[in-house]
Amino acid sequence: MKLTAHQIEQxxxxxxxxxxxxxxxxEMKVLLDEVPKLYALRRPENVREKDSxxxxxxxAAHLYxxxxxxxxxxxxxxxxxxxxxxxxxxxxxxxxxxxxxxAGDVWQWHQDYGTWMNDDLMPTARAMNVAIFLDEVNEFNGxxxxxxxxxxxxxxxxxxxxxxxxxxxxxxxxxxxxKLVDKGGIVAPKxxxxxxxxxxxxxxxxxxxxxxxxxxxxxxxxxxxxxxxxRRFKRPEYIAHRDFTPIAPLADDCLLKPYPVDLPWKDxxxxxxxxxxxxx
Amino acid sequence: MKLTAHQIEQxxxxxxxxxxxxxxxxEMKVLLDEVPKLYALRRPENVREKDSxxxxxxxAAHLYxxxxxxxxxxxxxxxxxxxxxxxxxxxxxxxxxxxxxxAGDVWQWHQDYGTWMNDDLMPTARAMNVAIFLDEVNEFNGxxxxxxxxxxxxxxxxxxxxxxxxxxxxxxxxxxxxKLVDKGGIVAPKxxxxxxxxxxxxxxxxxxxxxxxxxxxxxxxxxxxxxxxxRRFKRPEYIAHRDFTPIAPLADDCLLKPYPVDLPWKDxxxxxxxxxxxxx
Numbered sequence: 307m308k309l310t311a312h313q314i315e316q317x318x319x320x321x322x323x324x325x326x327x328x329x330x331x332x333e334m335k336v337l338l339d340e341v342p343k344l345y346a347l348r349r350p351e352n353v354r355e356k357d358s359x360x361x362x363x364x365x366a367a368h369l370y371x372x373x374x375x376x377x378x379x380x381x382x383x384x385x386x387x388x389x390x391x392x393x394x395x396x397x398x399x400x401x402x403x404x405x406x407x408x409a410g411d412v413w414q415w416h417q418d419y420g421t422w423m424n425d426d427l428m429p430t431a432r433a434m435n436v437a438i439f440l441d442e443v444n445e446f447n448g449x450x451x452x453x454x455x456x457x458x459x460x461x462x463x464x465x466x467x468x469x470x471x472x473x474x475x476x477x478x479x480x481x482x483x484x485k486l487v488d489k490g491g492i493v494a495p496k497x498x499x500x501x502x503x504x505x506x507x508x509x510x511x512x513x514x515x516x517x518x519x520x521x522x523x524x525x526x527x528x529x530x531x532x533x534x535x536x537r538r539f540k541r542p543e544y545i546a547h548r549d550f551t552p553i554a555p556l557a558d559d560c561l562l563k564p565y566p567v568d569l570p571w572k573d574x575x576x577x578x579x580x581x582x583x584x585x586x
Numbered sequence: 587m588k589l590t591a592h593q594i595e596q597x598x599x600x601x602x603x604x605x606x607x608x609x610x611x612x613e614m615k616v617l618l619d620e621v622p623k624l625y626a627l628r629r630p631e632n633v634r635e636k637d638s639x640x641x642x643x644x645x646a647a648h649l650y651x652x653x654x655x656x657x658x659x660x661x662x663x664x665x666x667x668x669x670x671x672x673x674x675x676x677x678x679x680x681x682x683x684x685x686x687x688x689a690g691d692v693w694q695w696h697q698d699y700g701t702w703m704n705d706d707l708m709p710t711a712r713a714m715n716v717a718i719f720l721d722e723v724n725e726f727n728g729x730x731x732x733x734x735x736x737x738x739x740x741x742x743x744x745x746x747x748x749x750x751x752x753x754x755x756x757x758x759x760x761x762x763x764x765k766l767v768d769k770g771g772i773v774a775p776k777x778x779x780x781x782x783x784x785x786x787x788x789x790x791x792x793x794x795x796x797x798x799x800x801x802x803x804x805x806x807x808x809x810x811x812x813x814x815x816x817r818r819f820k821r822p823e824y825i826a827h828r829d830f831t832p833i834a835p836l837a838d839d840c841l842l843k844p845y846p847v848d849l850p851w852k853d854x855x856x857x858x859x860x861x862x863x864x865x866x
Contacts (some may be wrong), residue, residue: 357750408760412795445725446772451797470637480688484799492726492798514794515692517731518772519764 307385317390321457321509322495328382329438329500333561336373338440338499341402341523344371350575351544356472360409363473364402366544369571374400376567377438377525381555384529386504387434391531394552398422398433398536399528399545402440405448406523410516411471412448415483417456418528419507420464420476426546427537431461431507433530439501440523448516449494450503450524453486457506478510486510529553543579544571587665597670601737601789602775608662609718609780613841616653618720618779621682621803624651630855631824636752640689643753644682646824649851654682656847657718657805661835664809666784667714671811674832678702678713678816679808679825682720685728686803690796691751692728695763697736698808699787700744700756706826707817711741711787713810719781720803725774728796730783730804733763735770737786758790766790809833823859824851 309323317323344364345352351365368378377383378397387395404410418435422428443449464476495503505511507528516522530536535550556565570576589603597603624644625632631645648658657663658677667675684690698715702708723729744756775783785791787808796802810816815830836845851859 408763412797415797445774446731448794451726480799483688487799494725512797514728514797517692517695517792517794519760519767 307382309386309389314390317504317506320454322452322454322503322505324495324497325502326497327500328502329561331500334440334499336561337377337525338523340371340373341440344402345404350542353473355409355411357411358409360406361404362411362471363404366400366547366571367402368397368400370569372567372569373561374402374525375569376556376560376565378527379553379556379567380560381558383436383438383502383527384553384555387436387529390434391432393531393533395529396532396535396550396552397527397547398428398530399526399547401526403524403526404521405513405516407447407516407519407521410448410522412515413513414467414470414475414477415510415512416464416475416477417462417508417510419461422507422536423461424464424476425540428530428534429537430534432534433507433528435505435507436527436529437503437505438525438527439497439499440525441521442498443496443501443522443524444520445494445496446518447520447522448513449496449522450511450513451492451494452505453483453490453510454493455490456486456510457508459486460508462510483510540582542582544575587662589666589669594670597784597786600734602732602734602783602785604775604777605782606777607780608782609841611780614720614779616841617657617805618803620651620653621720624682625684630822633753635689635691637691638689640686641684642691642751643684646680646827646851647682648677648680650849652847652849653841654680654805655849656836656840656845658807659833659836659847660840661838663716663718663782663807664833664835667716667809670714671712673811673813675714675809676812676815676830676832677807677827678708678810679806679827681806683804683806684801685793685796687727687796687799687801690728690802692795693793694747694750694755694757695790695792696744696755696757697742697788697790699741702787702816703741704744704756705820708810708814709817710814712814713787713808715785715787716807716809717783717785718805719777719779720805721801722778723776723781723802723804724800725776726798727800727802728793729774729776729802730791730793731772731774732785733766733770733790734773736766736790737788739766740788742790763790820862822862824855
């Protein structure tokens with residue numbers, strides 16, 4: 307899995323790359339079958355929606371679920387990121403966002419790097435977001451919306467929104483969004499389960515509520531260049547990871563064969579993961 | 587403006603008809619220019635969003651705004667409805683829904699006839715919804731979503747949702763929506779300002795939040811066959827009208843020329859409009 311010169315240019319210009327159906331239905335089924343079990347867990351890693359019991363986001367499943375631990379080491383996902391950064395990467399954040407049928411709430415306009423910088427003291431934006439669709443994404447189930455080119459702005463001023471949804475977020479004000487959209491428009495990549503998006507940590511994005519009867523479960527991995535690791539442990543470890551070991555990719559068939567993986571949090575979240583406000 | 591046999595058949599099957607750009611930009615400008623003035627009014631006819639000052643819906647502008655009074659008598663809107671019902675119609679409800687940039691909130695899945703039946707004791711579904719786009723409607727600013735064919739179910743069981751948004755609505759439960767969508771799917775007609783949709787009072791519809799920087803102002807008129815007039819005045823008169831006089835259409839150029847119209851509520855809402863719970 308090597309990006310072409312054209313793809314690298316496109317990523318630089320637009321801030322994202324879309325790979326429809328890069329994983330097969332059989333590979334996605336292995337992951338999707340695991341989601342209800344994970345969402346049923348009463349662990350701090352499950353953040354539920356404001357107005358329902360539906361899971362909004364599940365954190366760090368790669369530390370306690372075999373299929374997701376293998377996904378976290380998948381070469382089709384890791385290699386293009388290593389290529390773009392020309393450096394090894396570690397897992398900064400690992401989420402399974404529900405955006406469940408009828409219940410999935412909005413994510414306001416934000417840059418992920420805003421949070422990594424403000425909360426985690428990540429030095430630069432050399433961390434990549436990867437979205438992998440476990441369900442089909444269509445116009446009705448709350449697709450990710452991007453403002454192409456907005457990553458060129460670097461980190462934008464942001465306010466900490468703690469009230470709109472169940473999950474606090476550093477969000478960007480309406481006037482700034484209006485200006486960015488005037489210039490770059492809005493796109494919303496849609497496609498079958500197994501599609502993947504790579505997007506820049508400074509790319510401004512949002513998603514609307516899911517009123518449809520179709521779940522829109524997606525995995526969001528944030529892979530950080532090792533030298534760019536975070537400098538402060540303000541957020542719990544299940545949200546912002548503290549292990550900067552480079553990811554060692556498995557074989558390309560790792561979702562379909564039982565390659566052995568470590569599951570250090572299999573029996574629960576270690577108490578050290580809750581210790582916060584420490585320097586890294 | 588006569589519907590073809592094919593259109594009538596289509597309406598019967600799907601429950602809606604879409605007419606892109608049936609009004610010109612110049613005609614829509616006359617209306618759109620009036621909206622900020624109407625939304626600035628401190629009248630009971632303006633219902634604001636739960637979390638902002640943005641107007642969610644403005645009622646009965648045709649009784650106090652000249653351009654909207656002329657729209658309420660527009661032949662391109664009235665004639666196809668009269669044709670479908672084979673009877674004269676009166677104005678049951680007149681709304682300008684804001685769905686404003688960044689602020690427009692969801693409308694949950696519902697049938698309009700559910701409300702007309704439950705609250706207003708309207709005998710049958712012989713009342714037509716007409717949506718007229720004052721702004722472009724695109725995939726990002728919260729388009730109306732329809733479940734084609736769902737009008738065939740007649741009035742569905744509904745619960746009174748008084749908490750999700752600032753406006754109470756008789757909404758349909760998730761299991762019923764899932765079944766209807768399995769059969770009919772979801773469509774969301776999109777198009778330039780000046781487009782019009784006719785849709786059946788029993789067609790199940792919803793719309794999601796508008797996170798985009800583009801307003802999505804639309805006029806929703808509900809035209810009821812005169813013999814099917816409501817039997818109870820439970821809701822204020824500015825929401826559910828009590829004047830069953832048939833609409834007399836003006837000329838086709840009525841949005842561009844100052845045809846005289848009555849504006850009975852120009853100086854305010856009459857106190858009688860608040861009297862409720864009376865038999866019609």
